[in-house]
Structure formats: structure tokens, C-alpha cells
Amino acid sequence: MKVVSLASGSSGNSLLVRCGETTVLVDCGLPARSMEAGLASFRVNPRSVDAILITHEHSDHIRSAGVMSRRYGIPLVVNSLTMETARDYLGRVDWREHTTGNSRTIGEAEVASFPVPHDATSTVGYVIAHRGHVLCVVTDVGTITNEVLSAVENADLVVLEANHDVDMLKNGPYPAFLKKRILSDRGHLSNESAAQAVCSLDRIKQRWVWLAHLSETNNAPSLARKSVVAALDQYGIANVCVEVAKRDRPSLAWDSDLAYCQLALPGASPQSQEPQLGRR
Numbered sequence: 001m002k003v004v005s006l007a008s009g010s011s012g013n014s015l016l017v018r019c020g021e022t023t024v025l026v027d028c029g030l031p032a033r034s035m036e037a038g039l040a041s042f043r044v045n046p047r048s049v050d051a052i053l054i055t056h057e058h059s060d061h062i063r064s065a066g067v068m069s070r071r072y073g074i075p076l077v078v079n080s081l082t083m084e085t086a087r088d089y090l091g092r093v094d095w096r097e098h099t100t101g102n103s104r105t106i107g108e109a110e111v112a113s114f115p116v117p118h119d120a121t122s123t124v125g126y127v128i129a130h131r132g133h134v135l136c137v138v139t140d141v142g143t144i145t146n147e148v149l150s151a152v153e154n155a156d157l158v159v160l161e162a163n164h165d166v167d168m169l170k171n172g173p174y175p176a177f178l179k180k181r182i183l184s185d186r187g188h189l190s191n192e193s194a195a196q197a198v199c200s201l202d203r204i205k206q207r208w209v210w211l212a213h214l215s216e217t218n219n220a221p222s223l224a225r226k227s228v229v230a231a232l233d234q235y236g237i238a239n240v241c242v243e244v245a246k247r248d249r250p251s252l253a254w255d256s257d258l259a260y261c262q263l264a265l266p267g268a269s270p271q272s273q274e275p276q277l278g279r280r
């Protein structure tokens with residue numbers, strides 16, 4: 001399994017996942033031109049993408065989903081409530097209903113969704129498995145529920161939201177209603193809550209965690225990473241490798257066949273540039 005973060009933040013989200021000969025995108029929230037450029041930089045022909053998995057209808061997750069679907073004949077996989085809400089925005093598209101909680105096979109990939117608390121109609125996260133390797137994607141999540149924890153439990157790579165630092169948000173420029181919305185159980189996940197979630201996982205297997213969907217205003221990559229690494233250190237947990245996905249460009253890649261922490265991409269942080277096993 002190969003996974004690339006094409007972008008992760010309020011201006012656009014998309015994750016490229018390759019399972020053998022099967023390619024899927026989780027969300028398609030960048031403008032079409034950026035999606036095409038991102039795929040081209042990894043030599044992925046958009047026509048070879050087998051499905052676009054949709055998490056929810058916010059525009060940073062579906063911005064070009066309709067256009068890409070029509071232009072390249074890529075079916076959307078989405079639950080019916082989200083489809084109903086997003087239908088006008090997406091336009092006429094080929095879509096497959098995926099009932100939340102169900103599993104399906106897409107080519108070589110096993111895909112399951114699970115419910116996620118967020119202020120959209122019916123937000124989901126995804127678990128994607130291929131030949132014993134498991135990816136879990138959970139961004140735009142107000143609070144960590146038991147369902148989220150059990151989805152994350154078996155994952156080798158977890159793409160987890162670390163949206164804001166609570167103090168930065170509370171003391172920052174956002175209007176009160178927006179702060180309240182973000183801090184609510186159906187809003188976005190704080191660095192502290194992301195750290196708690198990571199620390200609650202078992203210590204048996206080596207895991208990789210990509211902190212994702214960081215706020216530009218209320219967080220900083222170094223702060224998000226520091227919060228999680230400090231919590232791991234406090235609990236003496238040494239089997240988790242933490243990286244931060246960039247908001248606006250491809251930044252992290254993971255390959256289940258290669259025994260190293262992260263394959264850094266151009267523009268990624270200097271700490272990611274040397275492949276290292278098990279480092280945090």
C-alpha cells in the first residue's frame with residue numbers, strides 16, 4: 001500500500017491511496033487543476049483512479065469531486081445522506097451508495113467506513129486494507145468516540161486531525177460563534193485530543209501517525225507535533241512515528257513495503273528527509 005497526502009487543511013483535502021493496481025482518492029477537495037497536477041506529479045493518470053471516497057459534503061473535501069468524476073469517469077463512493085446534501089454542488093455524477101459502517105471491495109482494496117461526529121450531514125472516516133496493511137483516515141472529527149478508536153486500533157498508518165491548539169483558538173481572531181463551533185463535539189479535533197487518542201492505542205505494533213487538517217490561524221505544524229510527541233514521551237510510548245501533513249501541497253508519503261518511517265517529498269520538513277525506522 002502506498003499513501004500520499006496531496007493536501008490537508010481547510011483549503012482542500014485529498015489523500016492518494018494505491019493498493020497494488022487499485023487507486024483511490026479519499027476526498028477531492030482541491031480545485032481540479034491542482035488535483036490533476038498532484039496526480040501527475042506521482043505519475044497517476046486520473047483515468048486510472050478507481051473511486052473517490054467522500055467523507056462529508058464540506059467544500060474543502062468535495063470541491064472538484066464532481067468535475068473530476070465527470071472528466072475522468074471516476075465513480076464517487078458516498079453515503080446517501082451526504083449525497084443528498086451535496087447533489088446540487090456535485091452535479092450529475094456516477095456514484096455508488098456506501099452505507100456507513102459497511103465494507104466493500106474496490107479492486108484490490110477493502111474499504112470500510114465508520115461514523116464520525118462533525119457538523120455535516122453524515123460524516124464518515126475510512127479504513128482501507130490491502131494485503132494485511134491498514135490505513136485509517138479520520139479528519140474533521142469533533143471528538144474521539146469508541147467507534148473512531150476501534151477504527152484506528154488496527155491501523156498501521158493513521159491520518160488523524162490535529163486542527164487547533166485550544167489556547168490559540170480561544171485567544172485568536174475568530175468570532176465567538178466559530179470558536180464555539182470548532183470546540184464543540186461536532187467541530188474539529190484539538191492537538192491535545194489527538195494526542196490522547198494516539199496515546200490510547202496499544203503499544204504492540206509500530207504505527208505511523210500523520211497529523212492532518214491543521215488550522216492555519218490556530219495551530220502550527222511544530223506545535224501540533226510537539227503536543228503529540230510530548231504526550232507519547234510522557235506515557236513512555238516508543239512505537240509511534242509522528243509527522244505533520246502540509247495544508248496546501250503534497251507532503252508525506254508512506255509505503256508499506258519499505259521499512260522506514262516516512263518518505264519525505266519535496267517541500268516536506270527537514271526532520272522528515274532521512275528515512276528512519278521508528279523515530280518520532
Ligand SMILES: [Zn+2]
Nearest residue numbers: 010058060140
Ligand atoms: Zn475539512
Ligand SMILES: [Zn+2]
Nearest residue numbers: 056058120140
Ligand atoms: Zn468538515
